[in-house]
Amino acid sequence: MSLRHALLGLLADHPASGYDLTRRFEVSLQKYAWHARHSQIYPELNRLAAEGLISVVEEGARGRRTYAITEAGREEVRRWLLTPNKDAVVRNETVLRMFLLSTLDHAEIRKLLHEWIAEADAELERVCGALDRIEELRREQKDRWFGLFAAEYGRRSFQAQREWAEWALRQLDEAEQDGVERSEKENR
Amino acid sequence: MSLRHALLGLLADHPASGYDLTRRFEVSLQKYAWHARHSQIYPELNRLAAEGLISVVEEGARGRRTYAITEAGREEVRRWLLTPNKDAVVRNETVLRMFLLSTLDHAEIRKLLHEWIAEADAELERVCGALDRIEELRREQKDRWFGLFAAEYGRRSFQAQREWAEWALRQLDEAEQDGVERSEKENR
DNA sequence: TTTAACATGTAAACTGTTACATGATTCT
DNA sequence: AGAATCATGTAACAGTTTACATGTTAAA
DSSP states (O other): OHHHHHHHHHHHHSOEEHHHHHHHIIIIITTTTOOOOHHHHHHHHHHHHHTTSEEEEEEOGGGOEEEEEOHHHHHHHHHHHHSOOTTOOEEEHHHHHHHHGGGSOHHHHHHHHHHHHHHHHHHHHHHHHHHHHHHHHHTTOTTOOTTHHHHHHHHHHHHHHHHHHHHHHHHHHHHHHHHHHHHHHHHO | OHHHHHHHHHHHHSOEEHHHHHHHIIIIITTTTOOOOHHHHHHHHHHHHHTTSEEEEEEOGGGOEEEEEOHHHHHHHHHHHHSOOTTOOEEEHHHHHHHHGGGSOHHHHHHHHHHHHHHHHHHHHHHHHHHHHHHHHHTTOTTOOTTHHHHHHHHHHHHHHHHHHHHHHHHHHHHHHHHHHHHHHHHO
8 A cells, every 4th residue: 555655755754735745646756656646645644644644733724634744654654665565566557558569560669759759858857847946955955855866766767768769769770771671682 | 447458468469378478467567567466367358358359269278278369459459559648657666665765864765775776786687688588589580579679678777777776875975975074164 | 296387267355546526715 | 706726525436456266287
């Protein structure tokens, strides 16, 4: 059950409401770490509160409840982080598509590779923006790592994705070049 | 429902039984693309066969049934691959841990980073082995891309993971060096 | 002969998505 | 006044895991 640890981890950085947490999933976790909807987040927050791992520290307008992590909650994230999970769950639909790419013909493969390069570029721009903002914050507080590790990981993995797609395009070029040479030889 | 497309994609390369497919999930898909257990695979194969997307081409010992993809199945994978999914599902417990890493203290962060470097090295060795075997096969059949794209993607992403962990360790070193200098200044 | 690997299946419990539901507050 | 956003919730359904269940074949 990683959802509860994702929530506890986010609350370990600073207090937030269910609405805030939903937003943070959307903007930072969703793309490469974990996916969750508000319909799953709200009930889980209620369970965490009932178990004493988080607590309501503020009630605002529109029934807004701001939660903070408790000492028990902090211990639970720590325990989870330090317990290595040999077969961690991985689900990534984009990588699955990459895996099955070769069932298409060359022209279609190229089309998808170009699309992925464009997507990686867009994500890279977004992540670099986030990194700039984090660097800004770190001018003051040198020991605030939250966000920095994750953003840098995101940057590097999108970079790797882009380079992989370019490599794959070169492979196709070479294979086609090879094909042309062979047919020229046959025609002689 | 990506599971059925994963199965169809694997069968598009060559026929296999539920048992074979379970193994292929374990050795190649599980770590970075998609996770599935036999208890989910067998019923799904029966559904795919009932819908005519795959068919039994051989019955062997111990009730073994070898499935092959049908023309309708091939069309379905193709359709799925060419339909871009803007918000693809991503769940990766290791990346989630990376994200929440900063809630630990420096010594603990270092310990986890070293563990991840060791894991990345082990995976890199495994993937490089797979790449060698694929290169061997490709000596004969230049146009067999299946496995190559995926393995190269795996190699690059584990490489990126390793380099990220080394970068994070350097960040901690610098911060600690910085801390020492500050306290020396204060003591003067 | 006994152990490991092969081979498939089902049911209950749990996790996650989609759709429905409601209302408050802020901004234009 | 109306639209957008804030804010939380539930129910039905779909997807996934865990545990149980069973029997075969090959190898040591």
